[in-house]
Amino acid sequence: MGSSPIRRYLNPTPLAVGLAMSCNAFPALADETPDPASHHLKTDSSTAQTDAKNSASLTNGKGKGPKTIKQADGTEVEQWTVVASPMNTLRSSIGFSRMQDDVLHTPQTINVVPQILMQQQNVKSLDEALKNVPGITASVGEGEGGMSGDQFLIRGFAAQNDIYENGLRDFGVYTRDSFDYDHITVIKGPSSQVFGNGTTGGAINITTKTPYAGNHINASFSGGSGSYYRGTLDINRKITDTIAVRLTAMGNENNMVGRDYIYSHRWGIAPSIIFGLGKKLNYTLEYFHQTDNRIPDYGVPVAKKPGTAYGKPMTEYGINRNNWYGTTFDQDNTSTDMLTGRLQWEINKYVTFYNDTRGGLYSRYYSASQEACGLATCVTPYFSSNPASAVISRNGGLGGPNPYQQDDWSVQNVASAVANFNTGKIRHQIIGGIDIEHIYDRRRNYAYASTRPGTSLMYPSMYVPGLSLCDAGSCSGNLTNMPNGVGRKEWKKGDATDVGAFLSEQVWFVPWFSVKAGFRWDHWDSHYNATGGDPADADTHMGQKQDTFNPNASLMYTPNDHAMVYFNWSESTTPLGLYVANSSEPLTPKNQNFSPERSRLYELGAKYSAFHDRIGFTASIFRLEKGNSLLTDPSTGSVSSSGDTQRNQGIELSVSGQILKNWNMIATYARYDSLTTGGAATDIGKQVQYVPRNQATVWSTYEIAPKKVYNLLVGGGLTWREGVFLDTTNTARVPANVEFDAVISHHFDDHWKVSMNGYNLANRLNYGNLFSNRVTPSIGRAFLFNLSASY
Numbered sequence: 001m002g003s004s005p006i007r008r009y010l011n012p013t014p015l016a017v018g019l020a021m022s023c024n025a026f027p028a029l030a031d032e033t034p035d036p037a038s039h040h041l042k043t044d045s046s047t048a049q050t051d052a053k054n055s056a057s058l059t060n061g062k063g064k065g066p067k068t069i070k071q072a073d074g075t076e077v078e079q080w081t082v083v084a085s086p087m088n089t090l091r092s093s094i095g096f097s098r099m100q101d102d103v104l105h106t107p108q109t110i111n112v113v114p115q116i117l118m119q120q121q122n123v124k125s126l127d128e129a130l131k132n133v134p135g136i137t138a139s140v141g142e143g144e145g146g147m148s149g150d151q152f153l154i155r156g157f158a159a160q161n162d163i164y165e166n167g168l169r170d171f172g173v174y175t176r177d178s179f180d181y182d183h184i185t186v187i188k189g190p191s192s193q194v195f196g197n198g199t200t201g202g203a204i205n206i207t208t209k210t211p212y213a214g215n216h217i218n219a220s221f222s223g224g225s226g227s228y229y230r231g232t233l234d235i236n237r238k239i240t241d242t243i244a245v246r247l248t249a250m251g252n253e254n255n256m257v258g259r260d261y262i263y264s265h266r267w268g269i270a271p272s273i274i275f276g277l278g279k280k281l282n283y284t285l286e287y288f289h290q291t292d293n294r295i296p297d298y299g300v301p302v303a304k305k306p307g308t309a310y311g312k313p314m315t316e317y318g319i320n321r322n323n324w325y326g327t328t329f330d331q332d333n334t335s336t337d338m339l340t341g342r343l344q345w346e347i348n349k350y351v352t353f354y355n356d357t358r359g360g361l362y363s364r365y366y367s368a369s370q371e372a373c374g375l376a377t378c379v380t381p382y383f384s385s386n387p388a389s390a391v392i393s394r395n396g397g398l399g400g401p402n403p404y405q406q407d408d409w410s411v412q413n414v415a416s417a418v419a420n421f422n423t424g425k426i427r428h429q430i431i432g433g434i435d436i437e438h439i440y441d442r443r444r445n446y447a448y449a450s451t452r453p454g455t456s457l458m459y460p461s462m463y464v465p466g467l468s469l470c471d472a473g474s475c476s477g478n479l480t481n482m483p484n485g486v487g488r489k490e491w492k493k494g495d496a497t498d499v500g501a502f503l504s505e506q507v508w509f510v511p512w513f514s515v516k517a518g519f520r521w522d523h524w525d526s527h528y529n530a531t532g533g534d535p536a537d538a539d540t541h542m543g544q545k546q547d548t549f550n551p552n553a554s555l556m557y558t559p560n561d562h563a564m565v566y567f568n569w570s571e572s573t574t575p576l577g578l579y580v581a582n583s584s585e586p587l588t589p590k591n592q593n594f595s596p597e598r599s600r601l602y603e604l605g606a607k608y609s610a611f612h613d614r615i616g617f618t619a620s621i622f623r624l625e626k627g628n629s630l631l632t633d634p635s636t637g638s639v640s641s642s643g644d645t646q647r648n649q650g651i652e653l654s655v656s657g658q659i660l661k662n663w664n665m666i667a668t669y670a671r672y673d674s675l676t677t678g679g680a681a682t683d684i685g686k687q688v689q690y691v692p693r694n695q696a697t698v699w700s701t702y703e704i705a706p707k708k709v710y711n712l713l714v715g716g717g718l719t720w721r722e723g724v725f726l727d728t729t730n731t732a733r734v735p736a737n738v739e740f741d742a743v744i745s746h747h748f749d750d751h752w753k754v755s756m757n758g759y760n761l762a763n764r765l766n767y768g769n770l771f772s773n774r775v776t777p778s779i780g781r782a783f784l785f786n787l788s789a790s791y
Helices: 005-009 012-019 115-121 126-132 375-382
Strands: 067-070 076-079 110-113 136-139 152-154 163-165 181-188 202-208 216-224 228-238 243-255 263-275 281-294 300-303 331-346 351-367 404-423 426-445 491-510 513-531 540-560 563-574 597-610 615-627 630-632 639-641 645-660 663-678 694-704 712-721 737-747 752-759 767-771 774-777 782-790
Touching: 110 126, 115 126, 115 181, 115 694, 115 712, 115 737, 126 181, 126 202, 126 694, 152 202, 300 375
Parallel strands: 136 767, 163 202
Antiparallel strands: 067 076, 110 181, 136 152, 181 202, 216 228, 216 782, 228 243, 243 263, 263 281, 281 331, 300 774, 331 351, 351 404, 404 426, 426 491, 491 513, 513 540, 540 563, 563 597, 597 615, 615 645, 630 639, 645 663, 663 694, 694 712, 712 737, 737 752, 752 782, 767 774
């Protein structure tokens, strides 16, 4: 009998069994550890880097294609050996010491944006990369003081203070470029036992590019729509047998297609060095700098047309998507510097010690115009016979946000140890340590000499004749009147210190079943001061101390090293004063004694790395409950406790890897059922704001003749997010997002590549950043050319 086309590439027996999702379909590879209890990965930065050249393939074991096997009946078939695909994210390292395992063996829903995916999509920022992760939306700055920068929501819950690099918190409020990213990991659900306070919806961890044992240089240039110009450089050199250095750098200048006057001019550099490469004792030192000069985009207002059930973005009623309602004074200039040192010491075969330290300096000048579409001056005129008479306010609530200069510094040190040992036939892993962090925030408010006048809703102008900005302190009466009796103050200062201790243990009672449990205790001490400014207003001094305790527990069934079924229960705590660097007035006389927000997760899931790690499958069902919900007023920026209890439950699915030879794909789907279950009568029974019912992403590429001179890679993908409500009472809604992207690339040889990416090919009006009374239109149709060289 002749062999079928599929039989030529895959042994039919494991294929059939794999499609049936049998956990025992594949034995471990010869070079893998067969004991499922021995799967732990070392988080050695010298080996964690992903090289896109090492893409998965089907080979004869020597990298030379199939080998021919003669069967008993005389027929010949090709036999392939399948090796792991870098698109299979289950084998990705999470990237730091407190989470030792790969994604497959971590009992939680985890999404990974791998290096190969970022390269194919020509990702340029953290925001762009996270479009590949369901359940993540972005929110814009709110109220007095502004926020902006990277402000994400995970499963509908705030994560603006839950961005990490190599397991250490990045406190800065800025828009992060991706030039130094190796891969990104999103850990879904409460994770305070690992990260500390926060992580209601989850945590975002960025693994950076650090030195490894090799020599390479990679350079690329991109140009395209919106006057986009970008260059990147990545150089790695092995200096001695135990020392290696790496340098990544970026220069970027672009406007935004589909939005008037919006641009970003930024550059960055990130050198790093490792001492003790490949040794039991090693130390990695990293420096990061990014400077960004951009225009903040507060988007378009949301308003309710008379006679309709919901408010919608005004662009849904005919307002030009390009309209920008700022002034010539608007700008967002940031400078970020971080120095990080990471020590790893394998003391003996049982114990490894880690010490990670980071210091950060963050400087920012921020000035933005916050638009508002009032009923009498904007909504009613626009929907009348004279829509051109509609005028939009640019002051927002209570005079609008003041321009300010923000100067912050932070320091964090995490000392931890990992112990692996046996007691008889029972295996143990214990992780424990101390986490100490401090953040200091200082803002100096400026004021306009007069109130900013409004502008036309339909035909806005950025020019405001006669408007001028006072020097600090010279126009104290024109400072924004802060809410809750704080008054018009020139200086706002905040600080917080967190001392945390964490401990967890995983016990393998038998090789295929283990239990993991742990806790973290934190002492949180935060302060807020408003001083200077109008002498008629007394200075304000407030503080809050919280002791929090967050446990977690997991049950894990691992029949082999390719599969796991798990149950996870975990809790997290968010004190009111947590967002020191990116909230306007976190503490007020009314709320400084509020109890912290608490959340709880119940999750059942399964992960399976099939076809010898070619393809990874995940599935999970979860229930996330949040009590004492914290809310931020869209007009004033004041933070309060609503007393609401909320829950979000649902299912998440993903598949990633190499489907067939030369065909790679990564796809995700999430179905959420969210509800406010208690609190204000107007909120009970309503869908939780920002949480879509359905969300999905898919990205797929196919290589044509990869080793030939006429080689070609073609691919594309879809990002879909169902419409979401923008407020707790479900009176405003943003339509669904649907974006089609594509790529085509060609390798001239082993070193040079040219590619073209297309974004939002349907030129659909989508909305990226969301808040309760405004949204920001996403990029219009755009094309980006890229030329890169790698040696």
